[in-house]
Amino acid sequence: MPLQRAPMVRRGSASIKLGVLDARLGYFIRRVQLWVFQDFIRALSGLDLSPAQFSVVAVVAANPGLTQAALSETLGIERARLARMLHDLGRRDITQRLPSARDKRSHALHLTGEGQKLFARARALSAKHEERLVKRFGTNRYNSVLAALRDF
Amino acid sequence: MPLQRAPMVRRGSASIKLGVLDARLGYFIRRVQLWVFQDFIRALSGLDLSPAQFSVVAVVAANPGLTQAALSETLGIERARLARMLHDLGRRDITQRLPSARDKRSHALHLTGEGQKLFARARALSAKHEERLVKRFGTNRYNSVLAALRDF
DNA sequence: TATTGTTATACTCTATAACTATA
DNA sequence: TATAGTTATAGAGTATAACAATA
Numbered sequence: 001m002p003l004q005r006a007p008m009v010r011r012g013s014a015s016i017k018l019g020v021l022d023a024r025l026g027y028f029i030r031r032v033q034l035w036v037f038q039d040f041i042r043a044l045s046g047l048d049l050s051p052a053q054f055s056v057v058a059v060v061a062a063n064p065g066l067t068q069a070a071l072s073e074t075l076g077i078e079r080a081r082l083a084r085m086l087h088d089l090g091r092r093d094i095t096q097r098l099p100s101a102r103d104k105r106s107h108a109l110h111l112t113g114e115g116q117k118l119f120a121r122a123r124a125l126s127a128k129h130e131e132r133l134v135k136r137f138g139t140n141r142y143n144s145v146l147a148a149l150r151d152f
Numbered sequence: 153m154p155l156q157r158a159p160m161v162r163r164g165s166a167s168i169k170l171g172v173l174d175a176r177l178g179y180f181i182r183r184v185q186l187w188v189f190q191d192f193i194r195a196l197s198g199l200d201l202s203p204a205q206f207s208v209v210a211v212v213a214a215n216p217g218l219t220q221a222a223l224s225e226t227l228g229i230e231r232a233r234l235a236r237m238l239h240d241l242g243r244r245d246i247t248q249r250l251p252s253a254r255d256k257r258s259h260a261l262h263l264t265g266e267g268q269k270l271f272a273r274a275r276a277l278s279a280k281h282e283e284r285l286v287k288r289f290g291t292n293r294y295n296s297v298l299a300a301l302r303d304f
Numbered sequence: 305t306a307t308t309g310t311t312a313t314a315c316t317c318t319a320t321a322a323c324t325a326t327a
Numbered sequence: 328t329a330t331a332g333t334t335a336t337a338g339a340g341t342a343t344a345a346c347a348a349t350a
Contacts, residue, residue: 016226019214020275021207025285025294026188028301030203031228033185035304036178051182052317055173062171069331074168076183078318083333097332105326105331123172133177141300142177148293149180152187204340221308230341235310257308257349307350318339327330 036133043129047122052077054126056085057111057119060095065108067100094118188285195281199274204229206278208237209271212247212261219258220249246270 021027040051049057055075060066068086072079086109089095094115097107111119134142173179192203201209207227212218220238224231238261241247246267249259263271286294 016211016218016222017214019210020278021210024278024282025298025301026185026192026203027207028298028304029181029185029188032301032304033178033181034228036181040178051178055179058171058173059168062169066168070168076186079332081317126172126176130176136304137300145297145300146177146180148289148297149177149184152180152184152288231309255350
């Protein structure tokens, strides 16, 4: 059987210059953010949890009983979108909305028993993802970038 | 006139914990990326150029004559989306697609005269945006974060 | 056969407004 | 009057597939 000719992959295209983009932090932040999210999605693909859904579950787990408004403000997710997300997570028996004693308008958010199990697995899978990031950056660089972005 | 009661702003909500998110780089990258893009969009609002459009114009300016496929691969923008973007930028007399001499399938991308003027202004406005980032991070942190993300 | 560029479709995310029930 | 939550809609961005022209 003859060898197939390798498809033209054009890996480097090294001659193409970024121009002024090479001095724009936003460009590199965006590229790295896309890479990180793709790796995260792959890491949690078995659980069918998006980065945004994971962030919701994580904050509810750390603050049982908080309201949707507080969650929305903490994560910067629009209230309207959060309502749909919680509807979906509720259908999947991950989160639940209990009536609030103090304010009948608001809900107290909790994880269900199933939600807690799912979160434990998601947390472990996301920790492996995080280890990949540490390796890719190197420990020192990872720590300094995390600290810089956290303080921003 | 009696003082109006200040609206409940709930600035800090300091009691809400991030939980495991506090050890996830992707969360902070996403938050900072959103802030940076919003500041960029505000900075260039007078020119009506999105970050993605700016990146296209910048790379065409730095590599006159390159093809859409090369541009697509460099910036990680889908060919399908890039076709629509260039259609729009062409309608606005910013970019132009000239026939390629060597390959009749492909186009050679260039800025128009108007496109070059627009790019000069966009570059200046984006430089002011970048200065805000430098101030916000501090020069040392800015430089180390930029280097780390660029090398990623 | 594979690549370039185009069109079309579907899905997600974002932004906004309008609505209800409570406060 | 303002807030909590919901629903609906429109606009971007992303991911695919299919297609014509060319290699």
